[in-house]
Amino acid sequence: MPLALDGNALRLKDDDDVAVALRPLDPGTAVRFPDATIVAAVQIPSGHKIAVRPIAAGALIRKYGQVIGRAVGAIAPGEHVHVHNVEGTRGRGDLAEATR
Amino acid sequence: MSSKTFLGYRRANGSIGVRNHVLIIPSVMCANFVVERIGRALPDVVTVSHPTGCSQVGTDFEQTKRTMAGFAANPNVGAVLVVGLGCETNESKALANEIAARGQRVEVLGIQETGGTTDTIARGIELARGLLAEIAGFERVPCPVSALILGTECGGSDGFSGITANPALGYASDRLVAEGGTVILAEVPELVGAEHLLAERAEPDVAAKLYELIERVEARARAMHVDMRYGNPTQGNIAGGLTTIEEKSLGAAYKGGSSALREVVEYAERPSKSGLVVMDTPGQDIEQMTGMVAGGAQVVVFTTGRGTPTGSPIAPVIKVATNTTMFERMRENMDVNAGAILDGTRTLEEVGDEIFAWIVDAANGRAPAAETLGFNDFAINRIGPSF
Numbered sequence: 001m002p003l004a005l006d007g008n009a010l011r012l013k014d015d016d017d018v019a020v021a022l023r024p025l026d027p028g029t030a031v032r033f034p035d036a037t038i039v040a041a042v043q044i045p046s047g048h049k050i051a052v053r054p055i056a057a058g059a060l061i062r063k064y065g066q067v068i069g070r071a072v073g074a075i076a077p078g079e080h081v082h083v084h085n086v087e088g089t090r091g092r093g094d095l096a097e098a099t100r
Numbered sequence: 101m102s103s104k105t106f107l108g109y110r111r112a113n114g115s116i117g118v119r120n121h122v123l124i125i126p127s128v129m130c131a132n133f134v135v136e137r138i139g140r141a142l143p144d145v146v147t148v149s150h151p152t153g154c155s156q157v158g159t160d161f162e163q164t165k166r167t168m169a170g171f172a173a174n175p176n177v178g179a180v181l182v183v184g185l186g187c188e189t190n191e192s193k194a195l196a197n198e199i200a201a202r203g204q205r206v207e208v209l210g211i212q213e214t215g216g217t218t219d220t221i222a223r224g225i226e227l228a229r230g231l232l233a234e235i236a237g238f239e240r241v242p243c244p245v246s247a248l249i250l251g252t253e254c255g256g257s258d259g260f261s262g263i264t265a266n267p268a269l270g271y272a273s274d275r276l277v278a279e280g281g282t283v284i285l286a287e288v289p290e291l292v293g294a295e296h297l298l299a300e301r302a303e304p305d306v307a308a309k310l311y312e313l314i315e316r317v318e319a320r321a322r323a324m325h326v327d328m329r330y331g332n333p334t335q336g337n338i339a340g341g342l343t344t345i346e347e348k349s350l351g352a353a354y355k356g357g358s359s360a361l362r363e364v365v366e367y368a369e370r371p372s373k374s375g376l377v378v379m380d381t382p383g384q385d386i387e388q389m390t391g392m393v394a395g396g397a398q399v400v401v402f403t404t405g406r407g408t409p410t411g412s413p414i415a416p417v418i419k420v421a422t423n424t425t426m427f428e429r430m431r432e433n434m435d436v437n438a439g440a441i442l443d444g445t446r447t448l449e450e451v452g453d454e455i456f457a458w459i460v461d462a463a464n465g466r467a468p469a470a471e472t473l474g475f476n477d478f479a480i481n482r483i484g485p486s487f
Binding site for chain 2: 067086
């Protein structure tokens with residue numbers, strides 16, 4: 001699994017949209033992967049996700065090579081990927097009426 | 101299959117325990133006080149209390165009774181005293197008969213029949229002393245590791261659970277399955293979004309049962325018109341970096357390892373097959389732990405990122421930290437530090453081997469932190485209302 005060369009983050013599968021911060025990343029911190037360098041746009045807490053590529057609004061987001069949710073707006077590389085910009089696609093009983 | 105062994109208790113019914121407890125269990129919450137007072141007088145017995153056992157019907161009552169009977173018949177228990185009131189739904193003699201039918205030594209006592217609180221406490225102390233004397237002669241003998249049923253659990257998960265502790269536990273699970281043992285993967289709401297990865301490794305009928313359990317969870321969310329998020333993942337999971345139930349589930353499913361899924365069982369139901377088994381439990385930690393132990397698990401491994409101290413009264417629960425920061429902050433509650441994988445000081449396989457060694461050591465009698473601290477958490481999952 002691709003670990004950032006600086007040890008700042010871990011991208012679990014090559015085609016993942018996100019990497020997991022392995023330490024708190026201050027804004028402006030570079031995360032260097034063999035194929036790309038991204039820069040933290042905001043503070044990313046340890047264990048949280050940072051976008052490694054542009055994610056379009058409404059796009060499915062992958063981690064572990066699997067779908068973990070859907071972007072509720074466009075997400076730029078380096079942004080914090082979390083509950084403020086990602087919704088679940090499962091266990092969404094709140095959408096039950098709309099889809100019926 | 102290897103011939104790896106540990107020193108355990110071989111019970112008359114053929115099952116194999118890793119502890120030798122006298123358990124005192126109330127058939128109904130109205131007997132909690134008496135049970136607690138007997139336990140206070142006899143520190144060598146194990147007692148539990150619970151808010152169930154009366155005004156229950158149908159599958160909810162069946163599940164409550166199955167859980168109590170399975171828990172009392174767990175081979176880590178050498179003998180049982182059931183204390184009832186006398187007018188409860190979960191009639192104490194019927195529960196004792198159910199426990200005896202599973203091959204367990206059991207005595208039963210009713211508060212109304214005995215003549216009140218004080219006399220029942222005195223009679224209970226007398227009966228429990230007799231049971232302690234009976235089991236004192238049981239000795240550990242060599243038993244095959246293949247007899248172990250391991251309960252796996254994650255609680256207080258964080259963004260590292262699916263990277264360190266759960267994959268390391270999965271490595272240990274694969275080792276136990278290779279030895280011919282059984283591994284229970286549970287907390288079905290925390291498999292939502294990862295079920296396809298398990299179904300790929302199952303026969304069609306087993307896969308169909310798994311999808312049915314997943315649908316039950318999502319149907320409940322639909323019936324309540326709620327998003328599962330914030331109930332599961334919880335606020336603490338979210339603070340730890342987990343964003344959706346799918347993400348949490350994908351990390352949680354690693355605990356079971358990579359072997360074929362052999363069976364799907366109900367809450368507190370004993371697996372009929374060895375290998376990897378899914379049990380239908382909620383994600384709520386204590387209800388899950390109780391269900392797996394009632395299903396026969398003699399040892400539990402519990403991974404945690406935020407730091408969860410819980411432990412079972414009758415089964416050793418081994419705690420694996422997902423990160424070094426929490427491991428050091430809650431050192432007295434933790435047994436293994438999977439955070440070492442991220443620190444680069446140990447490999448995932450090395451931590452997996454340490455977890456497997458801990459499972460065998462715990463079976464041999466070594467007490468993990470939760471057992472040393474004396475935890476006796478117990479909760480039965482309810483699936484219907486009280487009437």
